[in-house]
Amino acid sequence: MAGVLDSVNQRTQLVGQNRLELLLFRLRGRQVYGINVFKVKEVLQCPKLSSIPQSRSVVRGVAHIRGETIPIIDLGLAIKLPEIPAAELPNSFIIISEYNRRTQGFLVSGVDRIVNLNWESVSPPPKGAGREIYLTAVARIEDQLIEIIDVEKILSEVSPLKEDVGEELVTRSAQTDRTASRPVLVVDDSTVARRQVERCLTAIGLQVVTKNDGKQALDYVKELTADGSDISDHLSLMISDVEMPEMDGYTLVTRCKEQPQIKSLYIMLHTSLSGVFNRAMVQKVGADDFMAKFSPDELAERVMEVMDKL
Template sequence: MTSILDSVDSRTRLVGENRLELLIFQLGTRQLFAINVFKVREVLKVPHLNQMPGSHPKICGVATIRGNAIPVIDMRQSVGMRPLEKDQDANLIVTEYNRSIQAFLVGKVVYIKNMGWNEIMEPPSTGRGNYLTAIAKLEHENEHKLVEIIDVEKVLAEIVSYDIGISEEVLDQDLSHHLMGRKVLVVDDSSTARKQVTETLKQLGIECIEMKNGAHALNLLKSWCDEGKKVTDEILLMITDAEMPEMDGYKLTSEVRADSRMSNLYVALNTSLSGSFNEAMVEKVGCDRFVSKFQPDLLVDVVQTRMREALEQK
């Protein structure tokens, strides 16, 4: 447990400064791409890949890594490009997303870059922008280049179908009429993740207000306060992603907690990361709940728990 808390302290200092580390790589061209280092387990040269007959066309095989069979996804194909040529420099990035381990086949891995979220911008809405959560500018080989940050959740959602069905035994019928018409603020830079949350909560009669990053969400919350509105009257709770352009979910939470006008807002961190590390992290930065993404039953449990608390406070 000590090692976990030490790691949390280190990571909290990073996110507390609204920063992240990007693993930057290429896909057989000079264009730079990136994913958050926090999701990366290891990078290695491509081992032998066993073919999987009948598998999704973007899965190029299965690699045995440290005794585990891990599916390998062709990242070039996943963002709308042709498959990587066999003779090109290729690597595997082994990652953990949504409680599962998968590897991505990429080209050259360039380096790790520490950046501020305020240096990262929203992507264009056309072309390959559909597969991006953000873009960033940096200097590479004496040139100023754009780095495209891939929406891995969208990539995975096109390969693995995520269910938004709610189990009957999870639903509390006594709360159903209280939830009808309530509003929840959903903050996430991934359109895929926002859709999963909104489609799940819509089944409870909840209306979702969607924001693409923490800065936009904070501006909305502050505008309500400036108008003399009580934030907890406007929304039942806020569900936020951790990693977003301009302002991440940890910084957003700390800003909410620091403002006495909205410090009692219920905040749930909805992230594709999982495990005891993140639960400790959430507690440290002041969130009320941690929910690993794409688990509709857990989302419903969070909302119902918050609704019960709100009724008890009346």
């Protein structure tokens, strides 16, 4: 256990390589869950928690860690499992993570180990699976099914982000008729993230096509250009998440830039890996831009700038 806890911080500095490193943990029961190591800042035994008046029930309190006050979310309770009893808190763990420019701690019953696997071995959740609404993917490791939780959905319920584009930007965008613009392809495995980006782009007058992962997106752009046409005849740009089952965003960019009829497509990586995101990796795979999730005004303004240059 000590080895797992000590190594997390160093390993979060690794990005790319078309692989996924998962920190495995347990909630209530035998099921094992995973969280991307790249989003983990620290793992520690649960410290003393201070209660927050009128907070949501899934927020068990705040912890004061290294000079920072961090909200602690009972991850099991957030996905409709029983809460961790107060008497068990001293033996529980906190996974300190950064998502969408925010730092929070996830309360879990136990931390297991870190595993390294290819994105190709990660699949969308099976239809009809329990708690499917809170899963983005599953992976089978040593005959054990690992469930990868849609943390963005949980955070959108616990602490909703502003999703609407500001009136000033909407008014400014209305001055340019974008009805004839080619659609924007949005790629993300999180239903919440897809909805947020689609809502943002439609507010500034753009058409949107969505795909759930990199493989779906690559198949789609290949199909569009199968007749020999250039991708610019069909799409304005692509906005893609990085972490996705079957094919991640890095690999998607690389594959697109390898195709003569697709390489001209402007691709923005839109990621919740804000704390450890590696600009060098973005340049290495050939992405045109990146932005940390999720600010509707920033995204709308950036896309409007790109559209004006196309």
